Amino acid sequence: MYLYAPFFAVIMLSWGGLIPKKLTRMIHVFSYRDKNYIYDVGSGSLHECDKATADFLKAKEEGQDVDITYITDEQMREILADVDGLKEQGLLFKEEVSSYPMKSSEVKALCIHICHDCNFRCRYCFADEGAYHSKRESMSFETAKAAVDFLIENSGKRKVLEMDFFGGEPLMNFDVLKKTVYYAKEAAAKAGKKFLFTTTTNALLLSDEVIQFFNEEMENVVLSLDGRKEVHDAIRKSINGKGTFDLIIDKIKKFISLRGDKSYYVRGTFTAKNLDFAKDVLFIADQGVDSISMEPVVTEIEDLQITDEHLPIIEKEYENLCDEYLKRHAEGKGFNFFHFNVDLEGGPCLSKRVSACGAGNEYFSVAPNGDLYPCHQFVGDSSFRMGSVTEGIVRTDIREQFKESCLFTRKKCGDCFAKFICSGGCNANNYHYNGDINDPYEVTCGMMKKRIECGMHILAEKKLLQNDKKI
Amino acid sequence: MIKTIAKPAEKKVTACGECRSTCQSACKTSCTVGNQSCERITREEKIERK
DSSP: OGGOHHHHHHHHIIIIIIOOSHHHHHEEEEEETTTEEEEEEEEEEEEEOOOOOOOHHHHHHHHHOOOOTTOOOOHHHHHHHHHHHHHHHSSOOOOOOOSOOOOOOOOEEEEEOEEEOOOOTTOTTTTTTTTTTSSOOOOHHHHHHHHHHHHHHHHHHHEEEEEEESSSGGGGGGGHHHHHHHHHHHHHTTTTHHHEEEEESSEEEEEEEHHHHHHHHHHEEEOOOOSSHHHHHHHOOOTTTTTOHHHHHHHHHHHHHHHTTEEEEEEEEGGGGSOHHHHHHHHHHHOOOOEEEEEEOOOOOTTTTOGGGGGGHHHHHHHHHHHHHHHHTTTOOOOGGGGOOSSSSSSHHHHHHHHOOOOOTEEEEOOOOOOESGGGGHHHHTGGGEEEEEEHHHHHHHHHHHHHHHHOOOOGGGTTTTHHHHHTTTTHHHHHHHTTTTSHHHHHHHHHHHHHHHHHHHHHHHHHHHHHOOO | EEEEOOOOOOOSEEEESSSOGGSSOSSSOOOOOSSSSOOOHHHHHHHHHH
């Protein structure tokens, strides 16, 4: 047994067969505060380890100049025994999957652009302040019905279908939205299916009637709020150019107070102007919001755009948020931050991890005139018009392009530890920043990796807290 | 010392398509499949808890 062999022999064995050669493809060793973690990419397992183990494994990674001379013979034997044990269980250095299960071509979800108009004029709006570089218009009930029929007819054996109402501002066409929901429910029942509805709104028209309707019919509601009043008002303005914070905050609070245990997110956007966005997330939490998402802006506006020079500040800010998130959780005042959710135990299956969001294949956006696009971020770009809800998908070549696009067609992702968690990034972001849906945007990747590390640390700390409570 | 924090649950069924479309969860800009949970596992756990 090598465990009892002299140190030299142990090392030879470790290099000779125990640890695979392509270390960087197999594990990710990282430190967070005083904790050290090993994420095994192939198995999706997360382990905590001591500094000696972390340093030893880091030293074996390409380009990592880590001092391991302090590790004693006894420590080395323990490290190798642990590594060997986990490897045998398939939890460390597990061979990564490299083949791709074929995707279904059943349509699962539609993003309905029920209104291409908006009652806000937000500077960073990717949708041209609601108009999508075209005329301001609303979807008719006839078109919305055709969209429902298109989804049901193309959904194959899928029982659960999804429809999210998007804009512009969907509540500017609330009557059609409401009628569409009732029509979809009836049509789905006849077809033996079920709809899950989502609406994204800026909350300005969030009346008592709307709140009641949302609570009865919406599986999820996404409400836009950027955080502190001065941050929100600097960007999210009304048509007359005034800040909108005071117009919506009480409506959002009322909505949440009546939401019960149903799902919702208050979702903000941060820009280069508020790189201290953790303060905005915590401000939102302080308003009684317990389900929050805060996204980096997607824009080419120079003073708002996130660039690689901002990345170190943003990474630090995610850590600040992570620390406060855990502190509040321990104090019983925890909240859910979307991007810190990393479900390693009950997460998606491999098929989902490889095929990602399904845009352009099982998920489409429908413009107010019924035209189909791969997703909301392509709407208005005629080169991505795929057909319409009445004529069906005409541009099968675009569908094939999106269907074939997956983790394994994104060459840059090959050596990234996060690949089975992020699936190679957002098609639209990749296209808009790098001109290719298969070419991930590095700044987004940097933020993603930091959020995942924070999420893994949170997972470990929450488990520790749970165990402490049991004791 | 290495301590396992989390390992994936064994999945009886894969590619069932029951999971929510990623883009509809919260953000519509930087959604991540790993932020989601498997709908089947979540549902089965709920039933078990009941």
